[in-house]
Amino acid sequence: MSANQTQLHDSPARYGTLSRFFHWSMAAILAWQFATALAHLQLEDTAIEGFLWGTHKVVGLLLIILIVLRGLWSLHNRGHRPASLSLMAKLGHLALYTLMLVVPAIGLLRQYGSGRAFEPFGLPLMPGFEGGSIGWMTAPGVLHSWLGWLLLVLIVGHIAMVYVHRRRPRDEDVLARMLGNRQPSSAGSR
Ligand code: HEM
Ligand code: HEM
Incomplete structure (x- = not known):
């Protein structure tokens, strides 16, 4: 397939259209979700917080749906995706996937266990219940914020490593695999 043709599936040279859609x-x-969390942390009781924080749960729900689909798609493409540059890169991506799933999952678990209704777009996803909260569901809730901030730290590291690979002459410019139609430059270190 030529470099300029649309490619739905991944190949060893580059990520396909669907993987890129999920990624970007x-x-x-x-980015929006962390803006809502930062507003909650730093701008309590302001109009900005009122607006941003009001979207946190529903955007979190959207993110967990997307990460499940993305994970399934990456499994489907396993064996013919661009190879990781190193074991660290592989583990880093695995950690990003894990936190993108676990953080909203804990949020939803705590939401259910609290007994409070959660009805995104009016859909009765969690109608709520009487009689107090369910302890084992709400207890891991404290981890939600900590793991959420850890995810942000890993994302900053991930972006920094993309820049490092672009700058190091012997490394492959991995951005070409995830952006545009260019074929990546031949790897010096693989
Ligand atoms: C990938 C998705 C998500 C990310 C990255 C994320 C991230 C965060 C972060 C970083 C905080 C800490 C904010 C602070 O320190 O004030 C937080 C708080 C919170 N999140 Fe999420 N969240 C996500 C999804 C969800 C979902 C799906 C729900 C529930 C349906 C949820 C409910 C909450 C609640 C209630 C808090 C406030 C906790 C408190 O004040 O103790 N989050 N989230
Ligand atoms: C919320 C932010 C981000 C997350 C959670 C994230 C996560 C990931 C993950 C899990 C992968 C592995 C491929 C996959 O399965 O999709 C990946 C690949 C990649 N990401 Fe990100 N990413 C983020 C933002 C960015 C940004 C802003 C850039 C650009 C500076 C970037 C550049 C890349 C590149 C170039 C690859 C391919 C790496 C390779 O082929 O080894 N990412 N990203």
């Missing part, structure tokens, strides 16, 4: 749309939505 989730990057943008996660």
Whole structure:
């Protein structure tokens, strides 16, 4: 297939259209999600917090749906995706996947266990219940914020490593695999 043809599936040279869609749309939505969390932490009781924080749960729900689909798609493409540059890169991506799933999952678990209703777009996803909260569901809730901030730290590290690989002459410019139609430059270190 030529470098300029649309390619739905991944190949060893580059990520395909669907993987790129998941990657960049989730990057943008996660940026919004962290803006809501920062507003909650730093701008309590302001109009900005009122607006941003009001979207946190529903955007979190959207993110967990996207990460499940993305994970399934990456499993489907296993064996013919671009190879990781190193074991660290592989583990880093695995950690990003794990936290993108675990952080919203804990949020939803705590939401259910609290007994409070959660009805995104009016859909009765969690109608709520009487009689107090369910302890084992709400207890891991404290981890939600900590792991959420850890995810942000890993994302900053991930972006920094993309820059490092671009700058190091002997490394492969991995951005070419995830952006545009260019074929990546031949790897000096693989
Ligand atoms: C990938 C998705 C998500 C990310 C990255 C994320 C991240 C965060 C972060 C960093 C905080 C800490 C904010 C602070 O320190 O004030 C937080 C708080 C919170 N999140 Fe999420 N969240 C996600 C999804 C969800 C979901 C799906 C729910 C529930 C349906 C949820 C409910 C909450 C609640 C209630 C708090 C406030 C906790 C408190 O004040 O103790 N989050 N989230
Ligand atoms: C919320 C932010 C982000 C997250 C959670 C994230 C996560 C990931 C993950 C899990 C992968 C592995 C491929 C996959 O399975 O999709 C990946 C690959 C990649 N990401 Fe990100 N990413 C984020 C933002 C960015 C940004 C802003 C850039 C650009 C500076 C970037 C550049 C890349 C590149 C170039 C690859 C391919 C790496 C390779 O082939 O080894 N990412 N990203």
